[in-house]
Amino acid sequence: GPDLAAEEFKPASKENSYEVSEYEIVLPGxxxxxLQKNISVGSPTKVELTCKLDEKANLKNPQVTWxxxxxxxxxxxxxxxxxxxxxxxxxxxQLGSYSCILKGEVEVSATFHLQVPKIEGKERPIIxxxxxxxxxxxxxxxAPVTWTWYMTSGTELVAINTSSHTNKFxxxxxxxxVNRLEILKLTKEDIGVYWCEAAFTLGSSKRRFExxxxxxxxxxxxxxxxxxxxxxxVTTIALYEVYSKKYSKKKGGKGxxxxxxxxxx
Amino acid sequence: xxxxxxxxxxxxxxxxWGWVVVFGAFVSIGFAYAFPKGLAIFFKEIQAFFGxxxxxxxxxxxxxxxxxxxxxxxxxxxxxxxxxxxVVMFGGLLCGVGMISAAFCTSILQLYxxxxxxxxxxxxxxxxxxxxxxxxxxxxxxxxxxxxAMAGSPVMLCTLAPLNQFLFDNFGWRGSFLILGAILxxxxxxxxxxxxxxxxxxxxxTQVAExxxxxxxxxxxxxxxxxxxxxxxxxxxxxEEEEGKDCFEKINQYLDFxxxxxxxxxxxxxxxxxxxxxxxxxxxxxxxxxxxTGIDEYSAALLLxxxxxxxxxxxxxxxxxxxxxxxxxxxQYFFSFAIAFNGACHLLCPLASSYTxxxxxxSFFGLAFGMVCAMLFETLMDLVGAARFTSAVGLVTIAxxxxxxxxxxxxxxxxxxxxxxxxxxxKCGAVMVLAGTFLFIMNYYNYCMLxxxxxxxxxxxxxxxxxxxxxxxxxxxxxxxxxxxxxLEPLREEGxxxxxxxxxx
Numbered sequence: 001g002p003d004l005a006a007e008e009f010k011p012a013s014k015e016n017s018y019e020v021s022e023y024e025i026v027l028p029g030x031x032x033x034x035l036q037k038n039i040s041v042g043s044p045t046k047v048e049l050t051c052k053l054d055e056k057a058n059l060k061n062p063q064v065t066w067x068x069x070x071x072x073x074x075x076x077x078x079x080x081x082x083x084x085x086x087x088x089x090x091x092x093x094q095l096g097s098y099s100c101i102l103k104g105e106v107e108v109s110a111t112f113h114l115q116v117p118k119i120e121g122k123e124r125p126i127i128x129x130x131x132x133x134x135x136x137x138x139x140x141x142x143a144p145v146t147w148t149w150y151m152t153s154g155t156e157l158v159a160i161n162t163s164s165h166t167n168k169f170x171x172x173x174x175x176x177x178v179n180r181l182e183i184l185k186l187t188k189e190d191i192g193v194y195w196c197e198a199a200f201t202l203g204s205s206k207r208r209f210e211x212x213x214x215x216x217x218x219x220x221x222x223x224x225x226x227x228x229x230x231x232x233x234v235t236t237i238a239l240y241e242v243y244s245k246k247y248s249k250k251k252g253g254k255g256x257x258x259x260x261x262x263x264x265x
Numbered sequence: 266x267x268x269x270x271x272x273x274x275x276x277x278x279x280x281x282w283g284w285v286v287v288f289g290a291f292v293s294i295g296f297a298y299a300f301p302k303g304l305a306i307f308f309k310e311i312q313a314f315f316g317x318x319x320x321x322x323x324x325x326x327x328x329x330x331x332x333x334x335x336x337x338x339x340x341x342x343x344x345x346x347x348x349x350x351x352v353v354m355f356g357g358l359l360c361g362v363g364m365i366s367a368a369f370c371t372s373i374l375q376l377y378x379x380x381x382x383x384x385x386x387x388x389x390x391x392x393x394x395x396x397x398x399x400x401x402x403x404x405x406x407x408x409x410x411x412x413x414a415m416a417g418s419p420v421m422l423c424t425l426a427p428l429n430q431f432l433f434d435n436f437g438w439r440g441s442f443l444i445l446g447a448i449l450x451x452x453x454x455x456x457x458x459x460x461x462x463x464x465x466x467x468x469x470x471t472q473v474a475e476x477x478x479x480x481x482x483x484x485x486x487x488x489x490x491x492x493x494x495x496x497x498x499x500x501x502x503x504x505e506e507e508e509g510k511d512c513f514e515k516i517n518q519y520l521d522f523x524x525x526x527x528x529x530x531x532x533x534x535x536x537x538x539x540x541x542x543x544x545x546x547x548x549x550x551x552x553x554x555x556x557x558t559g560i561d562e563y564s565a566a567l568l569l570x571x572x573x574x575x576x577x578x579x580x581x582x583x584x585x586x587x588x589x590x591x592x593x594x595x596x597q598y599f600f601s602f603a604i605a606f607n608g609a610c611h612l613l614c615p616l617a618s619s620y621t622x623x624x625x626x627x628s629f630f631g632l633a634f635g636m637v638c639a640m641l642f643e644t645l646m647d648l649v650g651a652a653r654f655t656s657a658v659g660l661v662t663i664a665x666x667x668x669x670x671x672x673x674x675x676x677x678x679x680x681x682x683x684x685x686x687x688x689x690x691x692k693c694g695a696v697m698v699l700a701g702t703f704l705f706i707m708n709y710y711n712y713c714m715l716x717x718x719x720x721x722x723x724x725x726x727x728x729x730x731x732x733x734x735x736x737x738x739x740x741x742x743x744x745x746x747x748x749x750x751x752x753l754e755p756l757r758e759e760g761x762x763x764x765x766x767x768x769x770x
Contacts, residue, residue: 122310122313124434126437127434127435127436127437127440128437129437129439129440132439133314135313135314135316137313172316174316180316214436214437214440218436218440219436219439219440219441219443219444220443222444222447223443223444223446223447224447226444226447226448226450226451227447227450229451230447230450230451230453230454233451233454233457234453234454234457237454237457237458238457241460
């Protein structure tokens with residue numbers, strides 16, 4: 001189904017230096033797929049989560065409960081068909097899934113998932129060549145506090161320190177939300193898994209990158225094969241043409257009998 | 266000597282080696298149109314690698330497209346001078362060199378040059394000569410040949426898209442560019458197939474010197490006007506040179522600027538330049554529009570695949586239909602109808618809200634797109650004739666270059682301003698319906714004028730031969746080569762005029 005996360009509203013007001021973000025799910029009132037919404041929360045903020053019943057729904061005056069796990073949360077009702085909870089998220093334990101459950105003739109529910117922002121990056125292995133440059137880019141929705149890059153040695157993650165490896169690694173901050181690792185002068189030893197970590201006040205998220213380093217020989221083989229094919233074909237065509245010209249000259253008459261005179265208009 | 270055989274001005278073969286040439290043109294045209302589109306797969310990675318914005322990467326595509334269309338006149342001049350084969354082979358070499366050097370680029374500027382200019386220019390040297398040589402090998406079956414050759418574009422696109430993805434997943438962008446450079450060298454193979462034709466020109470010239478012009482004119486009337494007037498033009502130029510050199514004539518040998526006085530050419534030029542404003546934008550925005558209406562990425566990509574498959578089938582089919590005896594004499598009307606049909610599809614697109622609706626739209630769009638593309642060059646050949654087509658295609662592509670480049674950005678601006686895709690579809694649809702109507706009306710006028718001129722010429726010819734002086738005869742031939750409506754004469758089964766001339770007056 002369509003991605004509901006696209007329906008985010010802009011924050012309405014600022015209170016206590018925290019901005020309030022409002023999020024809403026509209027329930028159709030028919031029991032079917034459970035509706036979900038993913039909300040990225042990186043730094044402490046206030047959120048208002050609203051469940052709204054569609055006017056066309058058959059459900060009238062339902063019994064409404066808001067829950068996080070097994071814990072019930074008290075809610076307010078702003079309008080006749082909507083129910084809201086207000087949360088102040090200041091600790092990582094407050095992240096999680098909050099659900100509203102409407103009980104009537106049928107039971108419908110919707111869930112808001114409050115999570116640390118995820119990192120976008122390349123999913124497929126990154127393919128580079130010896131002596132070339134490798135680039136890994138991490139992008140988040142909200143700006144994290146710090147970015148850290150790790151390389152794996154054995155089973156452990158070792159943080160990449162650019163000051164000790166100035167000729168090898170470069171970390172560039174393209175913006176607050178985009179961070180970039182450059183690995184220079186690649187060798188086969190650089191093959192492996194790398195991680196980028198974005199640390200937020202409320203937690204951190206990680207992304208995995210796999211780096212493959214090929215030698216120049218790798219693409220050279222298909223390259224040479226295709227060039228050989230081209231040369232063979234061009235030579236064959238040229239030889240065929242010379243041969244057919246000689247043959248028609250031998251047959252007698254002008255050599256330029258390339259067109260069939262029967263086909264004339 | 267037997268003048269009947271030696272001095273016979275040969276017509277195009279319409280078969281035989283011609284079908285091999287069609288295959289070569291299929292490959293060459295396919296690369297020229299499909300390759301820039303296929304490169305889009307690499308852009309995201311290259312953008313991340315160089316740390317540039319998306320628009321800076323999009324410039325690579327734009328420069329490539331602009332060079333391919335803008336270098337049209339240069340391509341035409343080279344073909345006029347050297348013939349199709351060496352130009353295509355050189356073009357293939359240039360493309361290969363461009364992409365191979367692109368594999369070693371270290372900045373986005375170098376990519377602009379290697380991929381944008383060098384490869385773009387190489388593709389320009391592929392596109393025009395391939396279309397030109399079809400006109401030299403075919404006359405009666407030319408629409409079919411054109412339709413088949415133009416089908417190369419969707420077929421190549423469907424082949425290149427998964428191939429590029431495969432290369433990218435296994436070799437990264439650098440290795441892929443290297444291998445693609447080698448693959449582009451196959452254009453040289455296509456070019457090798459373009460055996461030069463028109464050796465009859467040399468034959469005709471020597472015969473003219475020996476036998477005198479009247480006898481030759483008689484034979485030419487028998488054999489068919491179009492090809493002969495094509496061969497006559499260089500002959501005419503040579504004799505006029507012998508009398509006294511004309512500077513304008515010399516430039517005209519390389520690029521025929523007198524085409525701008527040609528009524529048919531002007532009609533085609535204006536109509537097509539208008540059409541291209543709305544031609545490519547819907548394809549560019551089809552997938553984003555689908556995603557905008559909530560369709561997932563794979564289904565959106567499927568829409569484009571449906572378009573390509575329908576396109577693939579539509580092009581040769583249109584060629585066959587256009588070749589039939591009912592359509593061929595009125596091919597310009599068919600072309601105008603195809604453009605207007607295209608426009609109508611776009612105008613109706615905003616009404617399609619569901620996925621099924623979009624699938625229907627994609628199918629009809631594919632059909633309309635294929636119809637227009639199959640006849641794009643055929644109609645120009647029909648209007649100006651094979652001889653002047655070389656220059657005509659060069660002049661037309663450079664004029665189209667501007668509107669082709671403007672089309673998608675204007676569409677993009679409309680989408681950004683109104684936040685809705687429907688205005689872009691309406692704009693494209695309206696422009697194309699307008700272009701189609703313009704072409705329809707103007708071609709009706711052109712056909713009437715041509716019929717009138719044909720009547721005048723026939724009444725002149727029915728006069729006894731003694732009245733015809735050499736000068737007057739030459740004037741008539743010049744008129745033929747400028748208007749070239751008579752090209753349709755041998756093909757029209759109606760009209761006793763043809764039969765009369767076939768028997769010789």
